[in-house]
Amino acid sequence: MPYSIVDKIWAAHEIAKEDEMSLLYIDRHLTHEVTSPVAFSDMRKKGYRVRRPDLSLAVMDHNVPTDSKVNPTIDELSKQQMDALWENSKTFSVPLLDFYSPYQGIIHVVGPELGFSLPGLTIAAGDSHTSTHGALGSVAFGIGTSEVEHVFVTQTLWIKKPKQFRIKINGKINKGVSAKDVALYVIGKIGTGGAIGHIIEYSGDAVSDMEVEGRMTLCNMSIEAGARTAIVAPDEKTFSYIKDAPLAPKGSEWEDAVKYWNSLKSDPNTKYDKELEIEAGSIKPMVTWGTNPSMVIPVDGEVPNPSEVKEESLRAEYERALKYMGLNPGQKITDVNVDYVFIGSCTNARLSDLIEAAKVVKNKKVSRGVKALAVPGSEWVKRTAERLGLHKIFMEAGFEWRHSGCSMCIAMNSDRLPPGKRSASTSNRNFENRQGPGGRTHLVSPAMAAAAAVYGHFVDVRDVETAEVV
Amino acid sequence: MPEKIEGKAVPLPLDNVDTDQIIPAQFLRLLNKEGLGRYLFYRWRYDEKERPKSDFVLNDPRFRDGTVLVSKKNFGIGSSRENAVWALTDYGIKAVLAESFGDIFYGNSIKNGLACIKLPESVLDDIIEKAKDGKLTVTVDLLNKKVVYAGKEVSFEIEEYARRRLMSGESEIDYTLSHYSKKIEEYERNMKSFIKTNLNEPLKKLIEG
Incomplete structure (x- = not known):
């Protein structure tokens, strides 16, 4: 057998x-x-x-x-x-x-x-x-x-x-x-x-x-x-x-x-x-629009319209999520502005994640009004990243370069998303209040988060110029 | 634990009630599990100024003495925080009825005597509808594996282990120690050497720099 x-x-x-x-x-x-x-x-x-x-x-x-x-x-x-x-x-x-x-x-x-x-x-x-x-x-x-x-x-x-x-x-x-x-x-x-x-x-x-x-x-x-x-x-x-x-x-x-x-x-x-089979080639950069990670669309997509959802309980859930997130049906996700960018968490704060983000950020500036945090997943990751000079890339762009911890993924320390503010986050949960009471979370990859920091709104990272960092 | 749990049904007709909603992370910083009931569904129950929100079911006087929570799909998904179960039981909830449960939450509930019962959507919708005026009593009969409400009886499936634990309430640790200590020792003697290698020395080096 x-x-x-x-x-x-x-x-x-x-x-x-x-x-x-x-x-x-x-x-x-x-x-x-x-x-x-x-x-x-x-x-x-x-x-x-x-x-x-x-x-x-x-x-x-x-x-x-x-x-x-x-x-x-x-x-x-x-x-x-x-x-x-x-x-x-x-x-x-x-x-x-x-x-x-x-x-x-x-x-x-x-x-x-x-x-x-x-x-x-x-x-x-x-x-x-x-x-x-x-x-x-x-x-x-x-x-x-x-x-x-x-x-x-x-x-x-x-x-x-x-x-x-x-x-x-x-x-x-x-x-x-x-x-x-x-x-x-x-x-x-x-x-x-x-x-x-x-x-x-x-x-x-x-x-x-x-x-x-x-x-x-x-x-x-x-x-x-x-x-x-x-x-x-x-x-x-x-x-x-x-x-x-x-x-x-x-x-x-x-x-x-x-x-x-x-x-x-x-x-x-x-x-x-x-069993499930998926063709990798059909996957685009993704952005969540709602209050759980299954509420997700490709970066070239639009926020769904609840009235087009047949199942009643799902429709109600979509309406509730849109209200919490302050989004409109049919809105292009690339038109959505962000206030915070969080690159961190057990999902995406390892060296390769920081490298991917740094490639996007290098020689660019964080958009005005955006607060951006890079939080390495461990002190070891932090030291290694610093040996490669990644901290300089992040800091010169306007990111805060932090010590390691769960940080704004769960908001148990002082790193919190304020009420009504919107984040592009490399963490794992966009649940209501997860990153701070009233905070609005969009889950993305490190490169997508970095691009959102630079442009002040979501952009398709495939269209963004990147630089070599290591 | 009793063989039967009986109480007033509290409808919470939502899918995906995650453990972050059941108890927000800020209340995970307490060092004990007592008294967490006041933080149950904190952000749904209270506004920013900590005033009760009138549209949330737990603030409706008709449901104040409710002990059987009735929800929909995927109840308790997300974070492993057992505080979610402690908040429910401390508040007085004795059973949760839902179509499905988050795996870790489900495991945690068994250890704390909270009966999580899986029922089909149609039955849940019926209970939720009948519970609306705050007068529906639901009985969870663990011995005969059925839920009784409004003159109806519905059978449910539950793992034998979960059912036994819920009814006996016995400490799992004491049970394991008294029945399996020898087997655990025997297992440890035969473990692959790369797995059982004592990590104390290299760890000590790391910790002490």
Whole structure:
């Protein structure tokens, strides 16, 4: 019988089965300051210990100020939560990359870049975007706080094996189109609930051609289509991405690991519960117009007209979204002005994302009245970008060059989109109030966000001149 | 947990109610889970000056004692924040009826005794219609896997594991520890060496620079 990569990893980690639930061993557990405090207090109360601190890693990311390490803007509640993670890490001996660590960053950027996350593993974190790590060829679950505690105490998780959904992306992705556009296109096609109960396995030429960081964007956004998680089989690109990472296996262990990883590819003729094929060549740069990521159109498109929508509940949802977003039916998306540009988040703040944005920004200026932020996904990404001189390109154009953190994706620190203001954002959620109360979010790729910063409104980045930066 | 949950239906006829709406991120900075009910649906429930919005169902006096929330497709999608479940239960919600649920939210609900029941759209529309005047009582019968309202009975499917957990309310961690500790140890002994390599040393080097 042919097995998929998920079947293989699952079988290698399933300790027991009860009814429809598997007890799955978790190889790596990442944690941050927001979803862990209740787990730790309960563990204190019950006298539990962390079973495998050596397979756990705590990082501060959601609340951390991004403006300064020396004189940061921070309020009492954020500080309390960061202090609590510091305290809990000490008490339970969990390694911590704190606010001041040179390796601090967003957990989904830090895990892969340090080699903490590896192919073939099961990974869990109290954060929905944990699906990101699937891009390395791991089965990675976003979990709730009760489950965070369960993983800390037992290093296992009770979980129902998701159904499997193969999305094959054929052909070549056009110039100016990125993994983010592919992700938004897929979500637009299958909807916010299109992959509920499923793990998406991405394959096809366009995915093989995609660099590992692009695959991370793709897997990251899969949660916005309702997927339990997503995965891409590991290949040479994956191996070279992690080979020199500080926590990756070394020497003979590396050789053994690669041998094992090469055996994980889905067998030919594997049966999937659901399948979809997409032609990469038909995908254009995408812009969301509404209040969930499935409300998305190509950059040359127009804001939809609810009166043309047949299904009543969808029509009502469209009307509600247009009202919140302050848009008119039939409006060209390229006529929409932006007030803020946010290049950051676990979706699009890795080095390649910053490079793509810098190519657009170089030798240009941020449009008057637009506030633009570039927020690297980790301090390591920040340092590497600075070595390449990207910070100068951004700053000379008028961008603020920040320290790493979740920042304006979730607005838990002081980086917030003010009420009624409109952003072009490389993050993952355009939900009402997500980037700040009353804020209006349009999700785009890094290059599209950079172009919007320069022109003050959305433009087709395929028509924008770019410069070499590295 | 009881075998039956009974309460007044509160209609929320929307698709895609995401966890950011159930509880906004600013309230995730609290260090405990008690008292989150006051922040439930905060931005839909209150205006910028924190005055209740009269057009939101939870502010309608007829639904103030409602405990069974009735919504549509994809309830609880988005962020993994368990605070969304804590806000619902702290407010007094005991069950949510919807066509489908976000996977992580659904898992979280089971751990907290919040019954999430999947029903077909036509049944939900019927319940929502009948619940409009704030007088409809809905019973979720976990033992017999059916929902009872207005003299009607509708069967539902639920994973056996979820049903058992909801009815027993037993701590999952204690259960795993008492039944599977040996198996976990055994598993760990046989793990591939590149996976179980102790990361403490290299991590310590990173952390200490």
